[in-house]
Amino acid sequence: MSEPIIELRDIEKHFGPVIALAGVSLSVHPGECHCLLGDNGAGKSTFIKVMSGVHQPSKGEIRFEGAPVRFADPRVAIAAGISTVYQDLAMIPLMSVSRNFFMGNEPQKRVLGIPFFDHDYANRVTMEEMARLGIRLRGPDQAVGTLSGGERQTVAIARAAYFGARVLILDEPTSALGVRQTSNVLATIDAVRKRGVAVVFITHNVRHAHAVGDRFTVLNRGRTLGTASRGEISPEELQDMMAGGEELAELEGSLGGTV
Amino acid sequence: MTDTVQDERVKQTSKLRDWLMRPELGAACGTILVFVFFLMIAHDTGMFSPDGVRNWMVVAAQFAIIATGACLLMIAGEFDLSIGSMIGFSGIVIAILSVQVGLPVWLAIICAFVAAMGIGAFNGFLVIRTGLPSFIVTLASLYILRGLTIWLSILTTNRTIISGVGQAGEGDWLGAVFGGVAFQGLFQWFADIGLLDVYTSGTRAGQPLVQGVPMMIVWAVALIVFAHLLLTRTRFGNWIYAAGGNAQAARYAGVPVNRVKILMFMFTAFCATVFAAAQVMEFGSAAADRGLLKELEAIICVVIGGALLTGGYGSVIGAAMGALIFGIVQQGLYFAGAESSLFRVFLGVILLMGVILNTYIRQMITGER
Numbered sequence: 001m002s003e004p005i006i007e008l009r010d011i012e013k014h015f016g017p018v019i020a021l022a023g024v025s026l027s028v029h030p031g032e033c034h035c036l037l038g039d040n041g042a043g044k045s046t047f048i049k050v051m052s053g054v055h056q057p058s059k060g061e062i063r064f065e066g067a068p069v070r071f072a073d074p075r076v077a078i079a080a081g082i083s084t085v086y087q088d089l090a091m092i093p094l095m096s097v098s099r100n101f102f103m104g105n106e107p108q109k110r111v112l113g114i115p116f117f118d119h120d121y122a123n124r125v126t127m128e129e130m131a132r133l134g135i136r137l138r139g140p141d142q143a144v145g146t147l148s149g150g151e152r153q154t155v156a157i158a159r160a161a162y163f164g165a166r167v168l169i170l171d172e173p174t175s176a177l178g179v180r181q182t183s184n185v186l187a188t189i190d191a192v193r194k195r196g197v198a199v200v201f202i203t204h205n206v207r208h209a210h211a212v213g214d215r216f217t218v219l220n221r222g223r224t225l226g227t228a229s230r231g232e233i234s235p236e237e238l239q240d241m242m243a244g245g246e247e248l249a250e251l252e253g254s255l256g257g258t259v
Numbered sequence: 260m261t262d263t264v265q266d267e268r269v270k271q272t273s274k275l276r277d278w279l280m281r282p283e284l285g286a287a288c289g290t291i292l293v294f295v296f297f298l299m300i301a302h303d304t305g306m307f308s309p310d311g312v313r314n315w316m317v318v319a320a321q322f323a324i325i326a327t328g329a330c331l332l333m334i335a336g337e338f339d340l341s342i343g344s345m346i347g348f349s350g351i352v353i354a355i356l357s358v359q360v361g362l363p364v365w366l367a368i369i370c371a372f373v374a375a376m377g378i379g380a381f382n383g384f385l386v387i388r389t390g391l392p393s394f395i396v397t398l399a400s401l402y403i404l405r406g407l408t409i410w411l412s413i414l415t416t417n418r419t420i421i422s423g424v425g426q427a428g429e430g431d432w433l434g435a436v437f438g439g440v441a442f443q444g445l446f447q448w449f450a451d452i453g454l455l456d457v458y459t460s461g462t463r464a465g466q467p468l469v470q471g472v473p474m475m476i477v478w479a480v481a482l483i484v485f486a487h488l489l490l491t492r493t494r495f496g497n498w499i500y501a502a503g504g505n506a507q508a509a510r511y512a513g514v515p516v517n518r519v520k521i522l523m524f525m526f527t528a529f530c531a532t533v534f535a536a537a538q539v540m541e542f543g544s545a546a547a548d549r550g551l552l553k554e555l556e557a558i559i560c561v562v563i564g565g566a567l568l569t570g571g572y573g574s575v576i577g578a579a580m581g582a583l584i585f586g587i588v589q590q591g592l593y594f595a596g597a598e599s600s601l602f603r604v605f606l607g608v609i610l611l612m613g614v615i616l617n618t619y620i621r622q623m624i625t626g627e628r
Contacts, residue, residue: 074510074511074513075513078513084511086508086511089505089507089508089511090508091508092500092501092504092505092508092509092571093504093505094500094504094567094571094572094621094624095497095500095501095504095571099497099500099501102497103497103501103509103512103514104501104509104512104513104514105513106494106497108494115493115494116488116492116493117492117493117494117496117497119492143624145624146624
């Protein structure tokens with residue numbers, strides 16, 4: 001297998017007296033979808049914030065392409081090719097799809113020496129990219145607010161990939177979505193992975209993880225419970241690891257099905 | 260190609276609906292309405308003679324200058340309630356430096372711009388660093404600046420009105436940029452060929468009644484064009500929308516939100532100082548109580564122009580039309596001989612209508628209706 005593009009070793013993060021992460025390790029290879037699973041409060045959000053440069057780790061090492069790095073702030077991480085798509089903060093509803101797609105990466109063309117936003121180019125690329133994803137727009141100036149939640153996640157993922165993300169961190173992209181929208185987003189993740197992007201997919205839904213994941217890492221109470229490859233572990237086992245086992249099994253018995 | 264496939268769930272919208280969703284719609288309707296209204300009731304009062312048009316155009320231009328700054332700032336998601344105090348402050352700074360201290364007027368004006376934009380930057384910095392709503396921070400600046408302005412004026416001259424800027428500014432190049440008139444030659448030519456009325460007696464016999472376009476109007480047009488192009492046609496404009504639409508999402512996308520917001524506070528201060536400089540050069544005096552309530556009037560112009568109070572959406576052209584409505588109504592009531600306090604009634608009513616219309620438009624944009 002190829003070298004991991006990003007590797008985090010024994011990451012600890014303390015907020016004053018609170019130990020949010022007590023030793024988490026994870027590595028991601030290009031073209032791999034690595035699922036990070038954990039229940040609420042397991043430390044998933046803190047961990048991805050360390051990975052994307054929002055927080056500095058208290059202890060531990062981050063290696064990017066084999067070399068130790070320190071991401072002082074998110075812009076450094078973005079410049080290195082690490083993009084994060086946040087569930088609620090992926091897009092700005094009042095702005096058009098085209099303006100959202102190029103937000104922070106606006107194409108420019110000079111007219112009389114003055115750099116102007118190249119709307120023609122932005123609109124054309126947006127329409128092409130949306131067509132590839134199967135999202136039909138009335139026009140590039142349609143407001144993002146009119147898109148469904150799944151479409152917004154899809155656009156955000158496509159945007160990150162388009163602008164050269166090499167590591168794509170997805171923070172619970174499917175947790176608020178319906179069945180159909182979820183499968184669209186999962187299909188987009190698969191397409192992005194096939195282009196060689198390393199995907200870190202954060203979720204607490206084992207079935208979503210199992211649908212696209214190559215490897216699975218489970219977090220519980222700030223620690224890594226272990227990493228398993230696809231085929232080594234069943235969805236039920238993952239579910240048990242996440243929830244801490246027996247109580248859930250009992251509950252499932254009384255409810256008569258998988259939670 | 261994309262256009263050949265249609266999603267059966269996405270309803271095709273008519274051109275009419277697209278047009279109805281433009282932010283400027285309300286202001287455009289309002290402009291036409293007040294025009295027609297005053298054409299009917301005040302057509303024989305001189306309101307639409309060249310002199311009358313200049314009269315209300317100058318008032319509209321005053322509103323437009325501050326509304327332009329307030330508009331970009333509001334789209335960037337912030338308010339500035341200190342615009343009015345800033346107008347008084349900048350005016351007094353120009354007067355004290357030129358009349359009391361004896362600096363050349365151009366230098367006094369530049370100092371006023373530097374001081375005002377510095378205060379604007381400080382407002383922005385406080386809002387960013389404290390995370391407090393700009394409403395509160397600039398409400399504090401409103402009082403602090405107004406108090407300082409009156410105190411400075413009393414301290415140096417023992418009164419709140421400083422005159423003599425007119426004499427000090429005679430022949431000053433920058434003073435003329437704010438207080439003079441443009442296109443004088445063109446207007447003289449209009450008068451010569453009989454298009455404009457001329458003075459028939461006195462020292463100015465033969466000169467047109469309206470000598471040119473007051474610089475207040477030139478500044479208003481220039482600022483509107485600049486702000487409109489900046490907002491809709493540049494990368495920075497996209498950042499303004501993004502910063503106001505959702506600051507955190509914009510930050511995640513790499514937009515320097517703090518820089519955008521602070522620059523917009525500075526631009527608002529710049530506009531307030533343009534207003535102050537033009538007013539001081541026109542009147543030849545400065546008063547510490549100038550600009551009272553202007554911040555609210557600027558915000559009303561912007562809201563009538565279709566901007567959302569919550570940021571992220573709006574139009575400079577709309578705000579300019581809001582300013583035009585104000586100019587026409589305020590001066591129109593005067594021409595029509597109506598009670599001028601009715602202007603405030605009008606302000607309140609049109610503000611309410613504007614906000615209701617905007618809320619409705621936003622729901623249409625985001626697909627809630």
